Amino acid sequence: MEMNLYARLADQLADQIREGVFRVGDKLPSVRQMAKKQQVSISTVNTAYGVLEDRGWIEARPKSGYYVRKRNEDRLATPTQTRHTPKPRPANTSQLVMEVQRDAAARKGVSMSAAIPALDFPILKQVQRTFAQMARSKTFLGIGYDSPEGVREFRHQIARRAVDAGVFISPECIITTAGCQNAMALCLRVLTQPGDIVAVESPCYYGLLQMIETFGLKALEIPAHPQTGLSLEALQLALEKWPIKVALTVATFSNPIGSLMPDERKAELVKILGRYDIPLIEDDVYGDLYFGDHRPKAVKAFDPDGRVLLCSSLSKTIDPQLRLGWVMPGRYFEAVSHRKFINSIALPTLPQMVMAEVLSQGMYDRHLRQARECYRQRFARLLDLVNEHFPEGTRISRPQGGLVAWFELPRKIDTTQLYHRAHAEGVMLAPGELFSISGQYRHCFRLNYAQGWSPERELAVRKIGQWVREELQSS
Template sequence: MKRYEKFAADISEMIRSGVLPAGEKVPSVRVASRTYSVSPATVFKAYYLLEDKGLIQARARSGYYVREHAANALTEPELVRHTSEGTELGVSDLIFSVLGSLKNPDTVPFGSAFPSPHLYPLPRLAKSMSSAVRAMTPAAIVSGMTTGNSELRRQIALRYMISGVRLPADELVITNGAMEALNLCLQCVTEPGDLVAIEAPAFYACLQVLERLKLKAVEIPVHPRDGVDLDSLQDSLTRLPIKACWFMSSFQNPLGASMTQAKKLRLYNLLERQQIPLIEDDVYAELYYGANAPHPVKSLDHSGLVMHCSSFSKTLAPGYRVGWVAGGGYTEQINRLKLMTTISPSVPAQAAIADYLKHGGYDRHLRKLRDTLEQQQGAMLAAAARYFPAATRVTRPAGGYFLWFEFPEQVDSLQVFQMALAQGISLAPGPIFSASQRFKNCARLNYGTPWDERSEQAMAMLGRIIASF
């Protein structure tokens, strides 16, 4: 055990034993360095590790404090190095059965893929829609049909520039949500029967797209904290004719894992050497809890290999179905494919979002949304520590709105799903996130709904169901 890990373990034990209670400030770096005879660098690394584990949190200009749920925190899952090679997809029936459970508005939506609509600025968006439609000229309705609304593309490019990422507006193509963007990217670089490297676990929509396009999945394990296991990826790239990779580099769904910038650079260099395109699914990047937005792999791309996809569906307006892709060297191909399929997303929806980005206080909305989601994550983690078996493991992402639970081995999450649904609770069972239907004792829970007594009771019921195995 390295010195910073030993120091982190000592602080962790002080938290779990109550010596450092919830809300207590942990010793400053200077005090800890002097008291425990370790270097400031060692203290910093230990605190970063404890922050990653969800035990402490930084407060601006104030230091580090023990999180509210930390004393009873469940442990994190570990990386399991397991790959599947060339798996043909057949998971749609299972996925549709899970999605069907969300149609009942009375169901507790832990299985949903979206935050609660109550967290979105819908009245302000309605004003933007009204304003945009009134100002729309006949020419505006047909201009930029394939590439998208020019003002919207300019506003998106401006947001990237402000965060330190250069992404020209003329590289952006507006799409019907991120899913169309991802579909178009895959169609540009693959043919039926090709191998595509995906994450394990992966967002189930990724599996559905591969199934529709008759592609085969090569599953690459994902570390619960820092994303795709690059050693496993390198091994697969060496042995298999992989035509493309589809990865989430920040707040991966379902784990919430985020690659460090150094790891993103290593990933990019690995793929560039072999000239393998990366389809970067980055829909959760704006939902970070720290001080700064994570930079995408696209920010490192100097050869046009990265197709960067995102949308407003997770942060602003799911029903508007407005996404985009920065296609790099594939931009022209993407435009041509789009012209042969949907041609254009909703013109009024594009104009409304462009107006909102320009006048509506998007950053203010995002700050409030992030704060709310972080608080709700803490509430769900605390409830899980109270009600779930002690052997349960859970992730602690630094953004997004999902937790990934790994239950004791005997627990069948598909049975948990059915039993919970009978009690009016939805969840997303582990097998829907795997081409080979692994992760049978795992589940994804969404904490994007405002926490209330109903949420608390649902977690207690889930705990009883899980403990019954």
């Protein structure tokens, strides 16, 4: 607990310095004043000031106190937008995907490859307690199968929360799934036949590319802008040229690049797809993890006629262990419901009842507020580290929400090799090769910044920077 306190205080102060509340040369409140103001112990403030000193934010002046130091400015550019001409191709990166997935699951060394949330928030204990209470008090065995649509109370909570994303929906129009990946798979199965073309943004979350491959579909990679996401101009051209069957997007904090499609473009996207009568599978799994001051709308908020199938889950906001997600399939409700029945008949009832209870309470909102602030600060710390330790020519995304950052390195660097080297030294990152089927991102990689910054994690980032430097010098 004490460790969390000083780390949090250090992060908050770093943030205030970044935002100019304290300027270069300003004196920070004395240790005693700060302890009183923050209602923490003197040793907590001492440790927090020590952390800020180590990170180069402040310096101690003998007999005078702590002062804000001049620091290097953020010198890193954002990643470039790909400019390839889209062409439909079968996907084929599964071997490396499984290797990366297994390495992450082994939880050895410093794992920064998986897009998982921080697992040290108090909500996890609360979920665990609610599981224990409800397992004792509710009847969840001896009741046969749940309905294919899922537990009503849980769907009710999802419908209630969808309003924040501009989606007004009845619980009757929602189907629960075993996570977002399962929801997307059900939708793709319903909407496509082998050989069909699916338009995806590029770079694209590799789980989706794998799904496209396994279902015998072809992916058409549409370039995405690092800030605004899927290029509508490129999509329009592709629609004129290819018989696209369905489009798929993570419009709100895409994985891996963290882009956010503005509302006008979300509305425009639905209009364009309407002209070609094409459905859109929207993956909104990161939507609640915004760094700005309000929850961005889902694309589905702009969908008057049910062509958007919105998929999401609790994997990124609470824990992927829950394997609990949902789909709002619009006009494809019956077909998706039937597909879920074919795949798994129904989900277990208990986790849905538990999460309905958790979501109905204020603690979930408190948790989201805490998580968003925490992730925003943790990304800021990553940016500092990368500014300090990565060579010239490194580009890094500025995610507007979510859990991951995307790095673009000079083209000489092969990040699959970097992945193997890092892995051998106990550091896990996600190589860029996974995020495309046309080999475009072999000089890029993705890193999770959501976990708390320990000295070990900071060292891992430092080491990656060092390995990139060495690679550049040797080539």
